[in-house]
Amino acid sequence: MHAVILAGGKGTRLRPYTTCVPKPLVPIGDTYSILEIVLYQLRAHGFTSVTLAVGHMGHLIRAFVGDGSRYGLQVDYTDEETPLGTIGPVLNVLDTLPEHFLVMNGDVLTNLNYGTFLQRHIQSDRPVTVATYNREIKSEFGVLDIDETGSQIVAFREKPTVHFQVSMGIYAVTRQTLRGYTPGQVLGFDTLMLDLLAARQFPGSDLFGGYWLDIGRPEDYDMANREWEEMSAILLPHLTLSAAD
Template identity: 50%
Template sequence: MQAIILAGGKGRRLLPYTTVLPKPLMPIGDYSILEVILRQLKHYGFGRVTISTGYLHELIHAYLNSNKSLGLELSYSHEDSPLGTIGPLRLLEKLDDTFLVMNGDILTDINYRNLIESHKKKKAVATVATYQRDVNIDFGVLEKGADQKIVAFKEKPTFHFDVSMGVYVFSKKILDYVPDGEPFGFDQLMYTLTGEKAAVYSYPHTGYWLDIGRPDDYARSIEEFERYKDRFLP
């Protein structure tokens, strides 16, 4: 199985840490975020992994070249200018009929093999791993009808949303929707696919997921990686 890890971003939300390190190389415990992901992919049967790089790419190359015990066939794809989340796929020459794409800055215990199998079973063009996020409203919420008439009231409700985890499975047909040589984000891809009523499915994950986007997220990732290490390194 093939995976592409998106590791080209500048990680502005994690400044000042990312002044000297690309976000995927930030350490959690005895590992970098990137190494945790690579070990997980190896565990779930992936053999080929492409690292899509940009910012401080030479550090990622040096890190992985000095750590060749992972048992994976690694390759690199470099962006000279930012191409968004999905645009870098156009730079890849060899793609399997089905492949995984994921951000290089997340901590999760998702079963990647089951995700791939779900995608194939549904004959999907794209499958998006999702996680439920709850949003608490600290005020009474009014629902209004015609002429501003109040028709319902909820006191401090909680709303539930399914959010993208930054983990996707694509069929090679996805390239038909991706422009060549220009930035193209996940949001643009979703607008295009849903607009054309393509076979796009979600894969709900009820385990652990953390987007390591801000300094407080990073501090949390260090603490929880040590607490639940067996879940992240099966």
């Protein structure tokens, strides 16, 4: 099983933590970097090879991860000279990938079983499967529904809570789905989704109810560090057991 990890962003929202190191190498709990956690998890879930899509400070990621042997993985690289979006980097290495593979952001902490997720995608026969998560937003205001004239209130809800599903930044992809795109072009996840919906090739949703934290902002990073002592045994149970032995 193969995974493509997107590790080329500048991490501007996470500054000042990313001033000197790329976001995937930011340490969690003074123990492992985010990227290391992901690599150890992938190996534990049955993956044998990884492509790292690097760009900003990519030389540091190359020097840190190397060929991946210390994680039990075979790691290669693809470079983004200019940002190509979420899916764009995958197009440049598409011919080297297996028919079904994982694409994921390099700044995600979760105890999702990546191997099981990919296998469910293969069995579903979907073009793409998105790992999804339940979120809710509670309005700070009373919400008014206005009629077509714009002058009459027809319903009122006091500070309602809106429930929805969001992408976890983890996708299972079938290679044939991307064959119509050109290597080197900019292709975001949003464009891919809209193209598939327009073609009535509906992507799948795989709802996850475990732990998930997207480390995009300083407050997210601070939370990850506060929770690390508790979450390390959940995120890396195989390493925790080895240390105990």
